[in-house]
Amino acid sequence: MTLRLTEQETEALRRRAELEGRSMQDVARQAVRDYVERNSKRELLDRVLDRELPRCAEALERLGR
Numbered sequence: 001m002t003l004r005l006t007e008q009e010t011e012a013l014r015r016r017a018e019l020e021g022r023s024m025q026d027v028a029r030q031a032v033r034d035y036v037e038r039n040s041k042r043e044l045l046d047r048v049l050d051r052e053l054p055r056c057a058e059a060l061e062r063l064g065r
Contacts, residue, residue, distance in 0.1 A: 003028065 005013065017024045053060070 013024050013027060017027045020027065
């Protein structure tokens, strides 16, 4: 895989890596892992809510009064 970044993105990544004492590759790979994990959790929550909210709609409506 080849990741093409703009000059600004490359420079921001370089600065972040230097600040953290890590390689640019390490910082980029961690960012990808964080993104995947965050979005996987969001998708799971969305599926659970889609399934459970209709079942609880009446109770939620009463709580909102």
